[in-house]
Amino acid sequence: APDGRPAASTPRIVVVMVDDLAEGVPPVAAEFREVDPAEPQLSVQDLGPTRGDGVFETVGVKGGRLFALGPHLARFAKSARMLELPAPKLEVWERAIRHAVAAHGGEDIAAKFVMTRGIEGTGVPVGWVTVFESGDFARPRTEGVSVVTLDRGYRSDVAETSPWLLQGAKSLSYAVNKAVLREAARRDAEDVIFVSSDGYVLEGPSSTVLMRFGDEFVTPAARQGILEGTTLGTAIAFLAGEGFEVRHEQVPVSRLADAEGLWLLSSTRRAAPINRLDGEARPVDRDLTERLQSALADAPEGIG
Ligand code: PLP
16 A cells, blocks of 8 residues: 555454563563554564574464463473573463454464564563464365475484574574475475484474374474474374374384375464375375364363
């Protein structure tokens, strides 16, 4: 639009700046404030945009319920610790997130919350919450996704040998996680499973891998420098109800060929079955996938 404001068709977004955001950091103002999404809020010197130096979370929201908010907040604090950022005041963040979700009021939405290191040299982090419509995930949720395996170039013990690489933190440095989607598209696929340089299954660029071998469900062990998924917690609870245990294990990439079912789990898509892996068609258990999807969509807030 000529005045610089989003056109009427722009999807609705609610923006809340979090002012009293971290321990040991004097609050800029009261706890948080809703701001005009068309107005600029960030300095061009902020280390979030200039260096990807910060942490974030994305929570799925349906009918006002925030899925696994507790685990998301805990992971936010863990990522902040890994990046040596001040500890976020989680009670304030929770109030700010709930306020933004209520202000948006949409049915199937997502809340993203971000804390950056702020302007270089100040030591004052900057934080905000945005709430927006979720993408249209109908097709990946039911039809599934075509996936390729790509080498991440790190060994599976990278989290222990080189913690400064921040593997397992949900940092803002997601350019690589987006670049791999373009590489997937060049290979005629939609998503990716990262593989360690020593040949183990890791995770997707925005998802946790769940594998089925007979009556066994397996997911890669978090100590391999991968993010601990919050959706996985709800999936584990659902599968336990079905009589299945989910084991955390190091899985050699060659074993993927034997899997009877493969899924990518994440807060927004919930459980996307993999229908093609490295160009080979893969079986999709539609019945189980549908039930898993409903369990994730209807989960009470507390689980995860
Ligand atoms: N792994 C990575 C790298 C991610 O970015 C995400 C989520 O975006 C996940 C796994 C899945 O986590 P969650 O289930 O909490 O969305």
